[in-house]
Amino acid sequence: MDRYRQRVVDDELDVRLGTSGAVLIEGPKGCGKTETASRRARTIVRFDTDAAARAQVSLDPGILFEEPAPILFDEWQRVPAIWDHVRRHVDDLHGRGLCILTGSATPTDARELHSGAGRIGTLRMRPMTLFESGHSTGEVSLAALLRGEDQRAKITRTTIPELMERIVIGGWPMLLDTEEGLARRWLSDYLGQIVEVDIPSLGTTRRAPDRLRRTLASLGRGVGQPVKLTQLAADIAGGDDQKPVKETVSAYLDALDRLKLTENSPSWRPHMRSRTQLREAAVRYFVDPSLGTAALGVGTRDLLADPQAAGFHFEALVLRDLRTYAQPLDGTISTWREAHGRKEVDAIVETSNAWAAFEIKLTGDQRVIDAASRGLLDFASEIDTSRHGDPAALVVVTALGGGGRRSDGVHVVPVTALGP
Incomplete structure (x- = not known):
């Protein structure tokens, strides 16, 4: 039985996936980001629990992008380098709705990341109304x-x-x-x-x-x-x-x-x-x-x-x-x-x-x-x-x-x- 409760942000996410190469969902931990994003994703990479996935980013990140899209990179801030790889992936394919990133914190070295403007749309998520x-x-x-x-x-x-x-x-x-x-x-x-x-x-x-x-x-x-x-x-x-x-x-x-x-x-x-x-x-x-x-x-x-x-x-x-x-x-x-x-x-x-x-x-x-x-x-x-x-x-x-x-x-x- 599907116990998922519709969120206001659901329609926003669908619109963003149709207009942006990737979408970043930001919000406090526990507000439902992963569950909402997972319903749109065909591939899920959990950086908080998957050590192999974290290591893969520094070894050969391209392998992560060979899976069916949209690809969800959950808790992306655990491996900030994935941001630039997502940006490059969007540039290379010129596609829309390729990736979703979810995170509950802004990385410490966020200022060193390249801008995602034009490639990565940002969506704020809060606890339920x-x-x-x-x-x-x-x-x-x-x-x-x-x-x-x-x-x-x-x-x-x-x-x-x-x-x-x-x-x-x-x-x-x-x-x-x-x-x-x-x-x-x-x-x-x-x-x-x-x-x-x-x-x-x-x-x-x-x-x-x-x-x-x-x-x-x-x-x-x-x-x-x-x-x-x-x-x-x-x-x-x-x-x-x-x-x-x-x-x-x-x-x-x-x-x-x-x-x-x-x-x-x-x-x-x-x-x-x-x-x-x-x-x-x-x-x-x-x-x-x-x-x-x-x-x-x-x-x-x-x-x-x-x-x-x-x-x-x-x-x-x-x-x-x-x-x-x-x-x-x-x-x-x-x-x-x-x-x-x-x-x-x-x-x-x-x-x-x-x-x-x-x-x-x-x-x-x-x-x-x-x-x-x-x-x-x-x-x-x-x-x-x-x-x-x-x-x-x-x-x-x-x-x-x-x-x-x-x-x-x-x-x-x-x-x-x-x-x-």
């Missing part, structure tokens, strides 16, 4: 919202505790049918592997597991916020007298980025009618909300006891899904915040011909939704639409309730109805 895992109906399409279409959704039956559980368990394919206690243990081991093995293997930082764990915890506390390096340094130091220097903190963050574990939202810099001063710092997120709660060692019960923290982690859940749904549209995700924090918009989704603004609220309370709608309308009124155009949609994403377009034009969408 609620739509992919079956926890969202997908009734409300992000693509349709960006086309300016009205969207409706039935009242969700999902409860706040159930949503907190989805945050804590995350979108990892192997955890979909796992109860929370076992999922938290798996995630604890996952982060332990990151700290003890994966980051040190990159060779960019000295081995300091306690400080790396405090880095993860600090990012967990600051999820959905523009945390400064100075604040991170203080958290990382813990009880130590000496704080890490800026370069060390940057190296920790770079390592997490190279492992595809973080995905921040840069500041949107629109032309505005007012002289509003905006923040420039990026807002920090993990690639999956479960990493933030796992780094802090908290579960559903803890989140329910701390509504403010729960709101930030809920925002991280929604951002993960928005990024995945926006990617096939070549969309980008940004954030908009006034310098003094009086006004903010959680997410701006922008494509080449449209943009939409999203506020995220862990509630179904009408008063909160009303206030968020007023904030979005006020924000939209400040944007110079002669340069940016009118927003295709203003959206409040909620935890509870139904979905539809209000009389003021703002859409209300429960996260369990959101889809690509």
Whole structure:
């Protein structure tokens, strides 16, 4: 029986294989890259477990390319030299869909590799969205919202505790049918592997597991916020007298980025009618909300006891899904915040011909939704639409309730109805 669950990236991969000689799928380990790529590949070379294949790259790599295509080179970063051989193979055959590379880290010597531009297309993959895992109906399409279409959704039956559980368990394919206690243990081991093995293997930082764990915890506390390096340094130091220097903190963050574990939202810099001063710092997120709660060692019960923290982690859940749904549209995700924090918009989704603004609220309370709608309308009124155009949609994403377009034009969408 085929238990594979359709991924949003499946259609993207098919398109890339039809237009590029090879496709690189990047994403954190455990997000399903190999399984997705294996369904398209006719030959699979696993560099993480096949020592003979690794040796063959330095002996006679041409033999590896004699197998039926597409050829999947799994965990290619274990043998970075394969990159240039794939590039040359594509040049020699002038073909499409010849190879797929999957990897959970950027190699240390990536700067020494020749560009794959024009030969190797890149595709980002993340843990599963609620739509992919079956926890969202997908009734409300992000693509349709960006086309300016009205969207409706039935009242969700999902409860706040159930949503907190989805945050804590995350979108990892192997955890979909796992109860929370076992999922938290798996995630604890996952982060332990990151700290003890994966980051040190990159060779960019000295081995300091306690400080790396405090880095993860600090990012967990600051999820959905523009945390400064100075604040991170203080958290990382813990009880130590000496704080890490800026370069060390940057190296920790770079390592997490190279492992595809973080995905921040840069500041949107629109032309505005007012002289509003905006923040420039990026807002920090993990690639999956479960990493933030796992780094802090908290579960559903803890989140329910701390509504403010729960709101930030809920925002991280929604951002993960928005990024995945926006990617096939070549969309980008940004954030908009006034310098003094009086006004903010959680997410701006922008494509080449449209943009939409999203506020995220862990509630179904009408008063909160009303206030968020007023904030979005006020924000939209400040944007110079002669340069940016009118927003295709203003959206409040909620935890509870139904979905539809209000009389003021703002859409209300429960996260369990959101889809690509």
